[in-house]
Amino acid sequence: MSWVSFEPRPMRSREEIARIVHGVSLRRGLDELATAIALMTIAVESGSNGHWWCPWNAKDSTSRNYQFDSQSDDGFSVGYFQQQNRRPGETPSGSDDWWGPMRSRMTLEDAADQFLARLTHDWRSAADNPALAGRFAQDVQGSGFGERYQQHWDEAWDVLRRALAEAAVPEPTLVAKKSGEVMGFVGDPVWLEDVLREALGDRLVVEPDWEKRGTGGAMGDVWGVMIHHTGNINETVSAIRDGVHQPGGFLPGPLAQCLIKPDGTCHLIAVGPCNHAGRGSYQGVGTDCGNRRLIGFECCWPTPRPELPGGCDTCEPWSAPLIITMRDATAAVLTKLGYSSERVIGHKEYAGSAQGKWDPGNLSMDWFRGEVQKDLDDAVFPGEQPMPAPEPDPDPVLPPKLLPEPNPRSDRQLLEEIWDQLRGPGGNGWRQLGGNTVVDYLHEIGCFATDLRHQLDELSTMLEALTTRGLSTTPNGSTAPRKAAAKKVPPKKIPAKKTPAKKTAASAATRKPHAKKPAKKTS
Missing domain, CATH: 1.10.530 (Lysozyme)
Incomplete structure (x- = not known):
């Protein structure tokens, strides 16, 4: 350091x-x-x-x-x-x-x-x-x-x-890969059936007793997914479940959690550690611990060709249904773990130097990781239908309105309060209402409104009379011919209590010298 x-x-x-x-x-x-x-x-x-x-x-x-x-x-x-x-x-x-x-x-x-x-x-x-x-x-x-x-x-x-x-040990606060999620999972992935069923639908085939099967012990901290090829396009579930004979001896099963076939079916075989990774290392996984930290997918490829060197055509393409299920299943597991596509590796990336493995064959893991990441990012692949927009939430059903709680005061208390509100404290009226009770104050308002209505009626009658004679009021209170109506002042400037007769007399007395004779005849 x-x-x-x-x-x-x-x-x-x-x-x-x-x-x-x-x-x-x-x-x-x-x-x-x-x-x-x-x-x-x-x-x-x-x-x-x-x-x-x-x-x-x-x-x-x-x-x-x-x-x-x-x-x-x-x-x-x-x-x-x-x-x-x-x-x-x-x-x-x-x-x-x-x-x-x-x-x-x-x-x-x-x-x-x-x-x-x-x-x-x-x-x-x-x-x-x-x-x-x-x-x-x-x-x-x-x-x-x-x-x-x-x-x-x-x-x-x-x-x-x-x-x-x-002191007490604090609860750890870990950085999440996604909002609200904690990275990873420790122990046997008992959720595999649910997660794969949601992603694969009827492409998933659940083998009997899968949830009881493993090589012994429990899975550790699950780092991600490892992709293998079986070496035989016709590989069977029983071989992956029970084990196979190899040049070095018998390798007991299970050999992977899942076997994915060329038709795209995914057989769920085991939940616990499986003999699939063996010796090797990868940054983040550790050394010789892939069986406990990686979920293994064995994928059926290639077709046996004994007449060819190596026993197969190393350029043989992978079937489209096989690749699609590999992608969907891998993305489903990584979504559950909260990880990106960087957490899926090929067997050769882990065990190449230790075991000389080349699987998954001619499959580019960089390309495959890219396809998995597209799936994680909700890409729509050719032939797929985009996810429909979510249905709008239904209108909320409001609970019925509840009646208020019973008033704890007695009838007498309520009546006394009503009396006080109407008559004022002690029956002496309200200071805010000029010493009046509520009823008296309302009566005064009514009288005022009635008087105001009478004044408005008188004003309306006066204006109607003036209009009938063809005159309108001028700003100084005099009358003028109708053509001068544009100079008419608002009605509010006319004394409200003048009678039409007095108004006419006043108009004649203040008539201007140049007024037309027809106007004089109307006085």
Whole structure:
């Protein structure tokens, strides 16, 4: 480890780190030994000056976007476990993805979850054996100094015991691949029938007792899917279920969870670990643990051709129904796990160097991963019908209105309140209404309205009389011929209480000298 700088204090004490890591272990169904192996690793990778640190790295600069308490410059390594990808960047892809996005490497819970997921299945044999525990840590980390892990056995256990004695273990908060989902699944995938039935419909054939079948033990943390070819287009369910004779001896079944035939039928055979992956390794899966961490799909290909070198035509195409079911089944499993198409690999990608495998034959796994990703992204493939738009929600049925609760006051109390409201406090009227009761105030309003109506009636009569004589009022109250009607003032400026007779007299008295004679005759 090469350090550049430290903050004055680490983000967390060693005991806090131990409790968080142990919470992740418990979520995975693991025990204190698994936590101790993880803590041994942290002590080696990011321990210094009696503390465990979370460093960022300028060579993979996006690590600075997350919480850190130190800086290192060892390759692209970051965080408590010094996890790195082949290339820098926030979100790696393809073969560059060794330890996932930056957030999962710089977040303690997720970094610990990734480490624990890669422990080989026999890690429990390291109880009371520091050297063996160190080898399990080295199998995950691939360090150039693997012997150092065992040196921190005692430190890891001392910190863990103090941590568990001091406080409760927190519930881990893991980064989800999809909103609302937790990555992965630990244990036998008992959900396979339901998941595959939804994706495949009547293409799925469920074999009897599939849910009881496996080679022994239980599946671990399911990393993804492995694709195989059978070597024989006519392979049978019984061979995959019971086992086959090989040059090296008999290989007992089951040999895969599913057998997919050229007509596109998928036979569900087993739920537990199967003898399909064998020896090998793949980044993220670990070494020699594919049987427990990968769901195996055996696919019927190619046609036996004894007359050809190798016994088959290596250029033989795969049947379309076979490929479609392989794609749909793989996408269904990865959707359940919350993973992308990067979590499906071919047997040759895992076991090539260890076993010399070439399956799945001439199938390009990069192309196949692309097809699976299209399925995960809800692409509509040729010959498929797009998903219909969801039906609108029906109008909600509202519950019947409930009657109010019975009033707790007695009839006398209610009558007294009504009396007070009508008469005012103590029967003395309301101050807001000028000392009137409600009834008296309403009476005053009625009288005012009646008087106002009478005045409006008088005004209307006056205007009607003026109109009949062909005159209209001018702004100064005089009369003028009808043609001057455009200068008529609004009715409100005429004194409301003048009678039509007085109005006419006043008009004659103030008549202008140049008024026409017909107007004089009307006075």
